Amino acid sequence: MPQISEMGKIIPASPIRKLVPYADQAKEKGIKVYHLNIGQPDIETPPIALEAVRNMKLSVIEYTPSGGNHTLKVKLAGYYQHLGINIHEEDILITTGGSEAILFAFMSTLNPGDEIIIPEPFYANYTAFAVMTGVKVKTVTSTIENNFALPPISEIEKLITPATKGIVIINPNNPTGYLYSKEELEELAKIIKKYDLYLYSDEVYRRYCYDGLKHFSVMNLPGIEQNVVLFDSMSKRYSECGIRVGAIITRNREILATALKFGMARLCPPALGQIAAEASLDTTDEYFENVYNEYIERRDFMVEALNKMPGVICPKPKGAFYSIVKLPVDDADRFAKWLLEDFSYNGQTVMVAPASGFYHTSGLGKNEVRIAYVLKISELKKAMETLAQALKEYPGAQQA
Structure with a gap:
């Protein structure tokens, strides 16, 4: 058999x-x-998103551009600009959920046998995506006794070898709920710059930070603009997991151009999901x-x-x-x-x-x-x- x-x-x-x-x-x-x-x-789900799907005027549900609808990317860029993150629609590739964003980014930046470092515990699908791309995962362990804070940067640096190509963080963290501080991220940026690594940052849950704490995005870390790859998703922010719309966001245009070729191979992100996602960006405070x-x-x-x-x-x-x-x-x-x-x-x-x-x-x-x-x-x-x-x-x- x-x-x-x-x-x-x-x-x-x-x-x-x-x-x-x-x-x-x-x-x-x-x-x-x-x-x-x-x-x-x-x-x-925000009523504005549901109404947009109900009232769509399309007579044919066609393929969209492989990189996502231009109007959605413009609107998403505006969302980030409102947060004080200076990006533009050219810095965005729309994907089929945040999962595809991770997979496309790994395929665009990593070769089989390359290593990435991730603080554990981490979102389980990263292991699956590493297997799919032939990438080796190395970990630093955060503990429940320390509320899952980022381990010392020195522990991360010890794991870096010539095969190391990037570090992954999830902020706020899934599965722990930990929120990395600006100071922790600035220390991490020093390592990224020192070894010229990619910094992959999963910021899907940025809207939900508690007790007066503020989210700081890696997109605002100076000096590593070409190293940063951000993963985003509409799923959790707007409680619409089934629309399957995410994004790769980076100022590194070579990464986006490469990821777009993978996007062409899968044709396009979901047409109806993008309609809901674009409307969701008008959700009220x-x-x-x-x-x-x-x-x-x-x-x-x-x-x-x-x-x-x-x-x-x-x-x-x-x-x-x-x-x-x-x-x-x-x-x-x-x-x-x-x-x-x-x-x-x-x-x-x-x-x-x-x-x-x-x-x-x-x-x-x-x-x-x-x-x-x-x-x-x-x-x-x-x-x-x-x-x-x-x-x-x-x-x-x-x-x-």
């Missing part, structure tokens, strides 16, 4: 989605599943204020509820809507599966993402999970009650 590819054998399953069949089976048995595993907000306050309420409730559970440790996220949570269990992968296969409380259970899939170093995250606080408070309360009961009943529970 023909064999599958070596790449297919080593690419990891998503820790966010790999347990979906077990969740489906639980639902078939009539069990209510609270999805804390995936960053799919229940926040309403009132919408964001309401969403921001909602996430603050959810975060504060969840963090307090989790830390009241014996043996549970949950740092307070500074941004995004995730946290890595340490649980008193023997194996978080086993626990997550048990929740869906063997446990229910008042006809309900919870689905979490085992954190081992967000670490690159084998053995790390074994008793941690990523939890997304994307459910309304009434459901989040029930989910926390259910999780607390599960920790009492789980056969592999550890003494607090």
